[in-house]
Amino acid sequence: MSDLSTANPSRAKGFDVQAIRRDFPILSQEVNGKPLVYLDNGASAQKPQAVLDAMDRYYREMHSNVHRGAHTLGDRATTAFEGARETVRRFLNAGSTREIIWTRGTTEAINVVANGLAPRLKEGDEILVSHMEHHANIVPWQMIAERTGAKVIPIQVTPEGELDLDSFNSLLNERTRILALAHVSNVLGTVNPVAPLIEQAKKFGVLTLLDAAQAVPHFQPNMQELGCDFYTFSSHKLFGPTGIGVLYGRAELLEEMPPYQGGGEMIERVSFERTTWNVLPYKFEAGTPAIAEAVGLGAAIDYLNALDRPAMEAAEMALLERANELVPSVPGLKILGNAARKVPVLSFTLEGLHPSDLGTLLDQQGIAIRTGHHCAMPLMDFYGVPGTARASFAFYNTLDEVDQLFAGLQKIQRLFT
CATH class of the missing domain: 3.40.640.10 (Type I PLP-dependent aspartate aminotransferase-like (Major domain))
Incomplete structure (x- = not known):
């Protein structure tokens, strides 16, 4: 068994994410006049044409x-x-x-x-x-x-x-x-x-x-x-x-x-x-x-099973690494949890904004995330928050989409906090 914490990000260079995305029809649409950036995979992932x-x-x-x-x-x-x-x-x-x-x-x-x-x-x-x-x-x-x-x-x-x-x-x-x-x-x-x-x-x-x-x-x-x-x-x-x-x-x-x-x-x-x-x-x-x-x-x-699984895992790890690199670019953004071994999930709060408002504002930019307590109220209580925003990535997400998420957060931070 492998996991993303041990995946080699260099393997991601040979992973053709654009070809993969063509296998998922729903990803080609626009939402609110913007290309869909689907980052709610932890709630429910999209389906390839084969399914x-x-x-x-x-x-x-x-x-x-x-x-x-x-x-x-x-x-x-x-x-x-x-x-x-x-x-x-x-x-x-x-x-x-x-x-x-x-x-x-x-x-x-x-x-x-x-x-x-x-x-x-x-x-x-x-x-x-x-x-x-x-x-x-x-x-x-x-x-x-x-x-x-x-x-x-x-x-x-x-x-x-x-x-x-x-x-x-x-x-x-x-x-x-x-x-x-x-x-x-x-x-x-x-x-x-x-x-x-x-x-x-x-x-x-x-x-x-x-x-x-x-x-x-x-x-x-x-x-x-x-x-x-x-x-x-x-x-x-x-x-x-x-x-x-x-x-x-x-x-x-x-x-x-x-x-x-x-x-x-x-x-x-x-x-x-x-x-x-x-x-x-x-x-x-x-x-x-x-x-x-x-x-x-x-x-x-x-x-x-038909995919190069190590390359897929490496591509997901690269997404997480890019997201972690961009966290300091948004003042007031706080990430919950920083485990040494994790999959590409970021739960976060932005100072001055309720998570549900954050989700709505990102949706206006075509970016889909999850907000709320994520059916984990005891964990929310542990961190002392009513809920968080959560971006959860899949292998069909791109580094550009990670950049769009943080550009959207930067825009919201400037306008509303």
Whole structure:
């Protein structure tokens, strides 16, 4: 597994970003009379033509329900649907497609795990999360804790935006049952040192879950190396469609967990006396699945696999470096978090302006960013701010777009502060 913190920026020189941009139709438009500068990739990334074509082809040539259709279209749909599952398995280097569960996204995946592990918890047990988690990796655990009498314990972060390892070491103990961490912070871009933390947690018999929604768009993970029990991500941040995500779980744990929902597909046999569950992965996939979306996600991963990944990562690192170089050019601009290892994300405030006003003013210049608390209120409280503006970059962004962002900020700073 690689990440942007170790990418060699010199590799970016051979990365043809203009050719890449032509693969993304939406990037060629104007917004408010200005060429679109899309810097909201952390919320949802854009889709290459290959994804749009794959989903269109599914609906035009093979749409049918999967698995039980005794006809040609059903066979085609099932082949494409299960082929996408195999694509995800290879992407994660998981041991089996039995360990790849389709969900609606990262949020549902974490809820599946939290509900499935609830029978293991009792009063006094502890669930460790961090102060930098997205609400999706806090609230489900709080709900389960309320049901079981367990406690959710936050791991502190440092002012630089890194996990406080002393805090982690002091909190990990024989009462710890679950460790749930972001692989990458959606606010700070921090790449957490998850592998050694997982290894340490295993010594206490702790089950581990990683929220990888912000990780997989930037580097490819390896389940065999990470050693986590559960790994979750959303398609729409990985340049695929909305409405679908992935839960990887170790097969032996998924076998033990109760189903999350009941209905068709997830059953083996139903009678009024007793119902038995289907085999993995279908045990956790009640009802008609998001078939076209699965096909689209598979196409997104195929698209990424066709790129020079080290060069792509280097190009993203070059974007982050240019942004960091330009920060001093805007008086009153303050960056939250300066971790040594991070993906190209900048969360910031500008003295004298509310983040939402900042977002509106940038939008008037054709620049799309995200504003607010980013579903990370505890982290906002830690930094003492109600919210931030966030620019999150992808490999199809250019150095010129970074320059346009800071030119826009300079203009706003002169006019409004």
